[in-house]
Amino acid sequence: MPVTDTTQPEELNASEFEQEVFEQKAVRMAKRDKLNAQGGLGGGAYPVALPITHTIPAVRAEFGKLEEEADSRSGVTVGVAGRVVFQRNTGKLCFAALQSGDGTRIQAMVSLAEVGEESLASFKELVDLGDHLFVQGEVISSRRGELSIMVTEWQIASKAIAPLPNVYKELNEETRVRQRYLDLIVREQARVNVVTRARTMASLRKTFAERDFLEVETPMLQVMHGGAAARPFVTHSNAFDTELFLRIAPELYLKRALVGGIERVFEINRNFRNEGSDSTHSPEFAMLESYEAYGDYNSIADLTQTLIQNAALAVNEGTEREGSHEVLWADGTLFDLGGNWDRISMYGTLSEALGREITPATPVDELQQIADTEGVQVPHANHGKLVEELWEHFVKGGLTRPTFVMDFPVETSPLVRQHRDIEGVVEKWDLYINGFELATGYSELADPVIQRERFVEQAALAAQGDDEAHPIDEEFLRALEHGMPPAGGMGMGMDRLLMSLTGLGIRETILFPLVK
C-alpha cells in the first residue's frame, strides 16, 4: 500500500523500482534519508568506520561479574556495535538489546541525564528494531542487575529499511531457507549449525594434514563427466563453443593426481547431479574424496572412521560432551559414533535376510523373481543392480549404528578393483549411518585394460538407455596406462556427514540450499 506521508513525498517516489512501499519500510526510509542528510561523507545511515573497542562477547567475558551486584559500575568505557533486537523506550530512559552475530546480547541504556535532551529525542526518533547500532559508554549493571552499557555517545551503524521479523517466533520453513540471514538472526539452532559445519570441515582438514594428505582442487566444469553413476547438468562454453558438464564427482581427476605421484590426496568441493531433492538429496552437494596410494578399502575404511570420529570430537569441543564421540542431535537424542564400526557383507546379510543363499553366481532370473514378489522395481536390471536393490529393500532400513557394508557386485562399480578372494565381487564398501549412505570406499581399479572393458560394458548400458551409465573417458584411460599405484579411495557426502552429526535434514545443514 503506498504511503501518503506529505513530509517525504519526493524521496518515496524517487525510486522507480520500488513499486509499493508498505508503511514500516516507508518510515524507515525516511529515517535513512534524514540520517544521510545529517551525516558527513563517512557517516550517515551507513558509516564507514566506528570506534569499536570490544565485541559483545568480549564485554560479557570481561565484565560479566558485574551482574553479581545490581547497580554497580566498572569505570570502564567501551564502544560496541550490534543489531537492535529489543527496544523499550520510556520518557527519559531507553533500553535496547544489541545482538552480535553469534547471538550474544548486551543491553544499552540511553538516559536523559547522560546524553541530554536532543540526543535522547533523536535516539527515540531514529533507532528501530533491526538496525545495527554503535554505542559508547561505561559498562555497568542495571538496577535489575543486567550487564549494560550506560550510553554517552551513540550512532546508527547500519540502518535497516526492512523490519526485523518477530524474534520470538521461528520463521516458517520456507522463509528460513529462502531468507537464511533472517533465520540466523532469529534462531539459535541456525547459528549453531553454521558453527558445527565449520568445525567439522576444519577437523577433516586437520585429520588429513596430520596424515600428510594434500588438498587439491580439480575441475568442476568438465568436457566429459564421470566418476559416478548420475545424470549431469549440461552447460555451454561460448569461447570453446562446446558442451560442458558440471562434475558429478572428482574421482577421475584425483586418480590422475595419483598417477602423477600425489600419493595422499583429498578434495572437498561441490558436486552437481541433475536430480530432485528430498530430505537426504540436494542437486548441489559438498563432497569429500580422498585417495591413499598403497592403501586399500580396509585402510581407507579405518581413515574414514577416524575422520568422522575426530569430527564428532571437534563438534563436542567446549560442550559437556567434550572428549566423547556421542553427538547431540537436534531432537535431543544422543548418537554414538564411537568404537570400532561393524563391517558386514552385502551378500551375507542379504542371504540371511532372505533365508536363502545369494552369491555372485545367483542367476538374474532368480533375483528378478524375488524382486517381483516383493514389488521391488529395478530399471535396467542386471545381477548387480538387483542385489543392491534387494539389499536396500531387506537390510538397509535396520542399520542405525555406523556400519560398513562390504563387497559389492561388480556390475554396479565400474571403477573398483576385483575382490582379491571372491569372484564376481569388488572391494567396495558403503558406510551407512542411521539408515542412509554416508560414504563409499574402494580398492581402486588400477588395471587400464580391465578399466577399458568396464567402460565398454557401461557404454553398452548407456546405449540401452541407462542415462546414469558411465561414459568412456579416453583421457583417463591414457593416464591409467602410465601406471596408477594401488590405492584405497573414499568419497563422503559432507552434507550427510553434518546430518549424522546433528540429526538434521539436508536443507538445514546447507546454509543456502537451492530453492526454486
Added chain:
RNA sequence: GGGCCUAUAGCUCAGUAGGUAGAGCAUCGGACUUUUAAUCCGCGGGUCGCCGGUUCGAGCCCGGCUGGGCCCA
C-alpha cells in the same frame, strides 16, 4: 511418478455454516528514568498465492496452475 497437507497484515498464526477478515508481536500518534515479548490511551495496515468456475454472494465449495512441506514408489 502417485497420495496427503499447505499458501490470509512486516513476522507468526486464527478464521466457525459460504454473508466483503481477526489476534499476538511489529508499525504510527500520545504518556512514562530501570524495561525484560513492560503498562496505559488512541490510530492505521489485507488483490486472503495466481487463473477460472459454481453462487444473489467465495478466504471458505469445485477445477487448473505455481511455490512449499510430508509420505509412498
